[in-house]
Amino acid sequence: MESTLLRKPINKTDKIIDPNKVLNVTSEIGRLKTVLLHRPGQEIENLTPDLLGRLLFDDIPYLKIAQEEHDCFADILRKNGVKVLYLEELAVETISDEEVKQKFIRQFIDEASVSGESLQKTLIEYFGSLPNKTLINKMMSGVRKEEIDKKHCKSLCGQIDDNYPFICDPMPNLYFTRDPFAVVGNGISLNHMRTQTRNRETIFAKYIFANHPYFKDAEIPFWFDRDEKTSIEGGDILVLNNTTLAIGISQRTDAASIDKICKRLFLNNTNFKTVLAFNIPVSRAFMHLDTVFTMVDRDKFTIHSGIEGPLTVYEITKQGDQNHLEINIEKQNAKLEDILQKHLGCEITLIRCGNGDKIAGAREQWNDGANTLAIAPREVVVYSRNYVTNKILSEKYGIKLHIIPSSELSRGRGGPRCMSMPLYREDL
Structure with a gap:
């Protein structure tokens, strides 16, 4: 029998909030x-x-x-x-924890199909340098190629220009x-x-x-x-x-x-x-x-x-x-x-x-x-x-x-x- 699907395992010592108080439709x-x-x-x-x-x-x-x-x-x-x-406000509040923020950045870049290890690293550093509110807004709005300093990107795919304007698409x-x-x-x-x-x-x-x-x-x-x-x-x-x-x-x-x-x-x-x-x-x-x-x-x-x-x-x-x-x-x-x-x-x-x-x-x-x-x-x-x-x-x-x-x-x-x-x- 399939068990209840939970977002995460619940530890008995965790404080449990009744889901009926936060979600109910x-x-x-x-x-x-x-x-x-x-x-x-x-x-x-x-x-x-x-x-x-x-x-x-x-x-x-x-x-x-x-x-x-x-x-x-x-x-x-x-x-x-x-x-x-x-x-956008909930997302900003969610990444107040630095460990969560770093995991979030890496998964976002992975799912944005950013190619090349060097370009990914450059983008991680770029996102990590932004205040949380600016970071979330930038992820949502998209990252243009002109916003990234390519001289620090040691890969061919990061150096080559083509007609497509974005590294990460807007949403x-x-x-x-x-x-x-x-x-x-x-x-x-x-x-x-x-x-x-x-x-x-x-x-x-x-x-x-x-x-x-x-x-x-x-x-x-x-x-x-x-x-x-x-x-x-x-x-x-x-x-x-x-x-x-x-x-x-x-x-x-x-x-x-x-x-x-x-x-x-x-x-x-x-x-x-x-x-x-x-x-x-x-x-x-x-x-x-x-x-x-x-x-x-x-x-x-x-x-x-x-x-x-x-x-x-x-x-x-x-x-x-x-x-x-x-x-x-x-x-x-x-x-x-x-x-x-x-x-x-x-x-x-x-x-x-x-x-x-x-x-x-x-x-x-x-x-x-x-x-x-x-x-x-x-x-x-x-x-x-x-x-x-x-x-x-x-x-x-x-x-x-x-x-x-x-x-x-x-x-x-x-x-x-x-x-x-x-x-x-x-x-x-």
Whole structure:
């Protein structure tokens, strides 16, 4: 039998923090109390047209306005009682211990695919010379070749110039904090992301949960680990209620990863009894499940009309106990509302992005009109530019909206849910 996956072995003499007090997500709509964000930084300024494909962007946001929009997002959350934590600040606090800092630097350089022992050594010295806050910001923003003194680099690969401007690539996707990990119940899926470009983002979460004072003494189970060989990303994981998960089999998430999460959730005797694996189209428009499907109330969902169905959904359930665990998988072909009604036990309303209009729906879906962040039942954060969808949510369905400006943030192809990682929600 597989044992509980923990971030580290727990010594009996260690002070144990109840994970329920630091992590708790048993629904998509329970009142949000603590959230992790990343304020866009200089990594956005290091985007160029030639690098967009490599760095998984479609456009280049204007950083000044993107930061103003993101600050508005954070302020709305704070005004509604949400504690806002920033990834960059937690990372700085995590490396206050010199031994942790050195391990972190070496792993970061290794996963940035820096070639040549001499160049690696030069980069270690460069990073080690920086104050911690500057170090984290530089890792996130990327290291240009011109920033390193090549005369001290005794290797051919460090001396040769080519047209590529970076030694370490920038990480512009960091403001989408939803994807590198996901809180499920009081545990974590620390994800292995599809591309090397984004998988480096999970290094920060790895060190934060292992070493930050807020988390390091908590006995936090891991439902997935970044060292796995198959991929999964947080935008594909939705906690429908305290017994049911929805996970997308998508462009970014493998079916094998869902198998692993199910086994660990069921073996560890969590409250989760059912995982619904949605087989969604492999395309940019359907990149993650939450780009086409988010929950705004107990019985209401915003959707892209392309996901209505009939859909192929695999219902995965636990049979037996921890000593004789069996996992049952039942393939279903049904409409989305019928699947949700069966598992949530209520009549379901699907709210189409752009009111289902062929033009407005496609346009607002491109701008993440179906990607909302619930801060409580019937209360969500949305982008201002999706005015057709917003009007329907508010006027027809009585959903309270917190509207944020979005001209620049939306250029990264992610909405309010993508930009947030809830750490603690009140139970419904």
